[in-house]
Amino acid sequence: MRKEIKTAIIGAIIIIIAIGGIGVFFTSLDKTVQNSGNQIDTTGKNNTTPQGNFAAYPDESNYPQAPDLTGIASYINTIPEELKEKMKDKVVLYDFWTYSCINCIRTFPYLKAWNDKYADKGLLIIGVHSPEFEFEKDPNNVKMAAQKYGLTYPIVLDSDHKTWDAFSNRYWPAEYITDDLGHIRHTHFGEGEYDQTEKVIQQLLDQRAKRLGLNITADQSVVNLESHEFSLDQTPELYFGYDFADGRNYFGNSQGFSPENTVSYTIPSNLEKDHFYLDGQWQNLHDSMKLSSDNGKIILPYTAQDVHIVASGQNTAIQILLDGKPVTSNDAGQDTKNGTAIISENRLYNIISSKQAGSHTLAIIAHPGFEIYTFTFG
Known part of the structure; x- marks a missing residue:
């Protein structure tokens, strides 16, 4: 009898301990859940948004932090201290551009519209001007370009490509968008996809x-x-500088490039599409060709709607011929008047603007002082 009572008592004690243990477990679990909620709240997110919505936020730690602006040679529309203050808690769109790039120029209307629409909502656009050619390093040239295109947001001059390298960038134009914590959340290279970028x-x-x-x-x-x-079959960008033509050489003359020498070129009888040909004496420079003789000519069979050149001169007049005839007003670009373009500033010139894309042969008759860097198309 005593053994049975003893056994019953021991069993009761085991049951009590088990129940107590279960209670402690659930109490501990409840505290863990509460503590987890408090940890979320310490970030400040829970002040404005119910906890259940946090799953909609991405983990920002998965995104790289944007590098600092570095090696900046000059500032437009801002000063360093002001820009640093403006960047705090802002969604930042870094736009890498250079002022003679037609692809960059065609993005300006969207950038300006976004600046007007979202600047007071927390968006900060920073134009990072990373030059392609030497003359684009001149701050006065960049300032004139910013005024010409109506760019009022902050612009930094990345003349030695220090910020370009920090972003590991390789394109004009290029957009990097960060959240207000500075994480890069979106990139886009080249033109297009404006709706996606705005979203x-x-x-x-x-x-x-x-x-x-x-x-x-x-x-x-x-x-x-x-x-x-x-x-679809548009002619690619064509470079005249020997340093720029590596891997994309569309120079049609048999003599080819001769670095830092002046060469007498003659246009051959057979012309290949998307290749340019020279006539006259031209000095081969690392980023351009400069006419040395009294007269010179450039011939180009191309396919496009618009033709642009990056060029410089001292009020140098060039004549524009299309398919062997002086270009008419139907095909003349914005910088071509009565078949002639005046080359003065170091910049992009629109010499052909046709109603639609097509295949043509362009001829430029040039005079001393004319220097050409590239053909670009649209």
């Missing part, structure tokens, strides 16, 4: 507003502007 801006601005507890909502419509349409 990213809107999403990051909304996330910023929630994180900072601001009662701001970005307009969800997108900027609707006419964008450039490319021809």
